[in-house]
Amino acid sequence: YVDVLDDSYNRQNILSRVLMTAFAEALDLPKDTFVNMFDGTSSSSSNPNNDTNNNEDKEEGGDFGTIRLLYYPGMDSELVKDANVGISAHTDFEVFTLMHQSAPGLQFLPPKTHNTKPLEWIDxxxxxxxxxVIIGDALERITNGTLRATPHRVVQTSHPRWSIIRFNAFAPST
Structure with missing residues (x-):
């Protein structure tokens, strides 16, 4: 399974870079703005091969992604209630998260419902x-709120659920 997981991680790394490029272009920024913050090749960083702000001779920078495989066992259907939350509402600290789930359970709080009572979660x-794709706190912060972090939670269900989660962070020097 290690080879399969490594391959999945590498493919998600490529997808993450494509998304970072798309975010930058959507914000009318140079397309490599976020990718440079992701892999540590920013022209403002002190890279040894950065004489002319051209990193073509530099080995590709590392990525700052973390992958997690999570299993949520199903619960007895008599114990599962609408308000029974497995992971409470939160936003992710990182730039964005890629998530794949095998069954329902993940819910989002749409932006226009943040102040409604009761909260209107959607599956x-x-x-x-x-x-x-879940926008994180770091991307909200660096875009001054233009892109907003996505509040989400996981509710308990009577069925088992797997999720593959990749958290994408900027390089620590960013």
Whole structure:
């Protein structure tokens, strides 16, 4: 399974770079703005090969992603209630998170419902060939709130659930 997990991680690394480029372009920034913060090749960093702010001769920078495989066992259906939350509402600290889930359980709080009572949570779709992208606190901060961190939670269900989660962070020097 290690080879499969390594391959998955590498593919998610490529996808993460594509998304960072898309975020930058959507904000009318140079397309490599966030990728440079991701892999430590920012022209403002003190890289030894940075004489002309060209990193073509530099080995590709490291990524700052963490992958987690999580299993949520199903609970007795008599114990599962609408308000029974497995992981309480939160936002992720990192730039963004890629998530794949095998069954329902992940819920989002849409932006226009943050101040409603009761909160209006929506279920994240479960699609075998797709990842859910969750904007994190770091991306909200660096875009001055233009892109907002996504509040989310995981509710208890009567069915078991697997999730593959990749947290993407900027380089510590950013």
């Amino acid at each position: 994240a779709p479960v699609r075998p060939e797709e990842f859910v």
